[in-house]
Amino acid sequence: MNPPAISRRHLLHTAIAGVAGTPAVLRAEDSPKGTSFHEDARDLPLVTDVDVIVCGAGPAGIAAAITAARAGAKVRVFEWRGCLGGVWTAGLLGYLLDFDKPGFNQELLKRLDERDMRRGTSKGSICYEPEGMKLLLEELFVEAGVKFQLHTRVSAAYREGKRLTTIVTESKSGRQAWRAPVFIDTTGDGDLGALAGCAFEFGESDSCPCQPMSLNALLVCKDAASLASYIHGSDPSKADGLAKDALLAEIQRTGHFPSYSKPTLWQVRDNLLLVMMNHQYGVPCFDAAKITEATVQARAEMHKIVNGLRKLGGPWEGLQIAATAEQIGVRDGRRIKGRYVVNKEDVIAGARYDDAVVRATFSVDIHALSAEHNKTAAYHNAGIKTKPYDIPLRALIAKDVDGLMMAGRNISGDFIAHASYRVTGNSVAMGEAAGVTAALAALSKRLPHEVPWSEGSAKLAQIRKPV
Numbered sequence: 001m002n003p004p005a006i007s008r009r010h011l012l013h014t015a016i017a018g019v020a021g022t023p024a025v026l027r028a029e030d031s032p033k034g035t036s037f038h039e040d041a042r043d044l045p046l047v048t049d050v051d052v053i054v055c056g057a058g059p060a061g062i063a064a065a066i067t068a069a070r071a072g073a074k075v076r077v078f079e080w081r082g083c084l085g086g087v088w089t090a091g092l093l094g095y096l097l098d099f100d101k102p103g104f105n106q107e108l109l110k111r112l113d114e115r116d117m118r119r120g121t122s123k124g125s126i127c128y129e130p131e132g133m134k135l136l137l138e139e140l141f142v143e144a145g146v147k148f149q150l151h152t153r154v155s156a157a158y159r160e161g162k163r164l165t166t167i168v169t170e171s172k173s174g175r176q177a178w179r180a181p182v183f184i185d186t187t188g189d190g191d192l193g194a195l196a197g198c199a200f201e202f203g204e205s206d207s208c209p210c211q212p213m214s215l216n217a218l219l220v221c222k223d224a225a226s227l228a229s230y231i232h233g234s235d236p237s238k239a240d241g242l243a244k245d246a247l248l249a250e251i252q253r254t255g256h257f258p259s260y261s262k263p264t265l266w267q268v269r270d271n272l273l274l275v276m277m278n279h280q281y282g283v284p285c286f287d288a289a290k291i292t293e294a295t296v297q298a299r300a301e302m303h304k305i306v307n308g309l310r311k312l313g314g315p316w317e318g319l320q321i322a323a324t325a326e327q328i329g330v331r332d333g334r335r336i337k338g339r340y341v342v343n344k345e346d347v348i349a350g351a352r353y354d355d356a357v358v359r360a361t362f363s364v365d366i367h368a369l370s371a372e373h374n375k376t377a378a379y380h381n382a383g384i385k386t387k388p389y390d391i392p393l394r395a396l397i398a399k400d401v402d403g404l405m406m407a408g409r410n411i412s413g414d415f416i417a418h419a420s421y422r423v424t425g426n427s428v429a430m431g432e433a434a435g436v437t438a439a440l441a442a443l444s445k446r447l448p449h450e451v452p453w454s455e456g457s458a459k460l461a462q463i464r465k466p467v
C-alpha cells in the first residue's frame with residue numbers, strides 16, 4: 001500500500017532545513033513583527049559517550065531506552081520533567097490501553113503485579129498506581145544501565161548534511177551538547193524531529209482543530225464502595241459507560257456542565273481514585289502561553305467540580321483532590337514525517353506489512369474538538385470500525401533527516417490513524433522496535449533505515465525477558 005500524499009498545507013511545517021550546522025528551530029514568523037534579540041554563539045561542553053540518545057522518557061522512550069540497552073548499546077536519555085514515565089506519571093494517566101501485546105508490555109504488567117500495583121483483570125485495559133510507576137521505571141533504568149538526566153529539555157538539534165549529529169539540552173547545568181550515531185524522538189510532541197528540520201503534521205489542520213488536552217488528578221474519598229456506581233471498571237467489555245453517565249449527572253447536580261461530558265473515575269487502590277473530567281480545546285502542543293492558560297483553566301475546573309461534589313454530601317462526603325497532574329495531558333502533538341505515513345485506509349482495511357512492529361487494535365478515538373461538540377459527543381470514531389492493523393518500522397524512521405527515529409504518539413501518521421494508535425500499549429511496542437533498531441544501527445555503523453526489521457525482530461526475540 002502506498003502512503004497518501006501529504007498535503008501542501010501540512011508541509012508548511014517543514015522547519016528551516018538543509019544548512020549544515022544551522023539549528024533548524026526558530027522560524028521568522030514565530031517572532032513578534034519587527035522585534036528580535038541577537039544571541040551570541042558560544043562553545044558548549046560536548047559529550048560523545050553513547051551509541052543511542054533517547055529524547056523524552058514517556059512510555060515510548062522508556063521502552064526504547066531499555067530495549068536499546070539490552071541490545072548492547074550505550075544509551076542516554078533526557079527527560080524534561082522530574083520523573084520518568086511521561087503521561088503515565090507526570091500526566092497521572094492511571095490507565096493502560098491496547099496493552100495485550102508481547103514483550104515489554106507484558107514485562108511491565110508482571111512487574112506491576114509483583115508490587116501489587118495493578119487493578120482489574122482485563123488483559124488490554126489496566127489501572128495502575130502512578131506514584132509506584134515512577135519508582136519502578138527508575139529501577140528498570142538503573143537495572144538496564146541506562147544513563148538518564150531529568151529536568152533536562154532538548155532544545156536544539158544540529159545536522160551535518162542530512163544526518164542528525166548533535167543535540168543541545170538546557171537544564172540547571174546550562175546548555176550542553178551531546179553527540180551520538182542514532183537519536184530517537186520520544187518527546188510525544190515531536191520536539192526533536194521539528195528541531196532537526198523534519199516536516200510534520202499536527203491536528204486535523206493548521207488552525208488546530210486538534211484533540212483537546214486534559215488535566216488528570218488523584219482524589220481521595222472516604223469510602224470507594226459507596227461510589228461504586230460512578231467508578232469505571234477496568235474491563236471495557238462491561239457496559240460501564242453507565243458509570244460515566246451517572247458521574248455526569250452528579251456533576252450537573254452541582255450546577256456545572258463539565259468540559260468533558262464523559263467524566264471518568266477509576267479506583268487506583270482503596271480510597272485513592274483517579275479522575276479525568278475536563279477538556280481544553282484548540283491548544284497547540286508547541287504554544288507555551290496557550291498551554292499555560294489551558295492548565296490554569298483546567299485546574300480551576302477540577303477544583304470547582306470536586307468541591308461541588310463534596311458539598312453534595314452522601315457518598316461524596318470528604319472527597320478531595322490529592323494532586324493534579326504536573327503535566328496537562330496532550331493527545332495531539334506533531335506527527336513527524338517518516339518513510340511511511342500510517343493512514344486511515346490502513347485502519348479501515350486492517351493493513352498487513354512485512355516490517356510490522358506492532359498490531360494496533362484500539363478504536364479511532366477522537367475527543368470533541370470544541371466545547372460545542374462536547375455537548376453532543378465527548379468522543380467519536382469518525383464512523384470508522386477499526387480492523388487490527390500493522391504499524392510498519394518505516395513509520396518510525398524520519399524521512400527528511402538521517403539517524404533519527406521516532407516512537408510513540410509522534411510517529412508518522414495521519415489524524416485518523418493517530419487517533420487509534422496513540423494509546424500507551426502501542427507506544428511501548430513502538431519504543432521497543434525503535435530501541436532495538438537504533439542499537440543495531442549504531443553498533444554496526446549503519447543508519448536505522450539500513451537495518452532490516454527481520455534483524456530487529458530476531459534480536460528482540462533474543463533479549464526480551466521471559467514473563
Ligand SMILES: Cc1cc2nc3c(=O)[nH]c(=O)nc-3n(C[C@H](O)[C@H](O)[C@H](O)COP(=O)(O)OP(=O)(O)OC[C@H]3O[C@@H](n4cnc5c(N)ncnc54)[C@H](O)[C@@H]3O)c2cc1C
Pocket residue numbers: 055056057058059060061078079080081085086087088090093095096097098152153154155186187188189191192213214215276328329330331407408409410422423424425427
Ligand atoms: C488525557 C489523556 C488521556 C489518555 N488516556 C489514555 C488511556 O487511558 N490509556 C492509554 O494507554 N493512553 C491514553 N492516552 C494516550 C497516551 O497519552 C499516549 O499513548 C502516550 O502519551 C504516548 O506516549 P509517548 O511516550 O509517546 O508520549 P508522552 O507520554 O507524552 O511522553 C513524552 C515525554 O517526553 C518528555 N519531553 C517532551 N518534550 C521534551 C523535550 N523537548 N526534551 C526532553 N523531554 C521532553 C515529556 O516530559 C514526556 O515525559 C491519553 C492521553 C491523554 C492526553
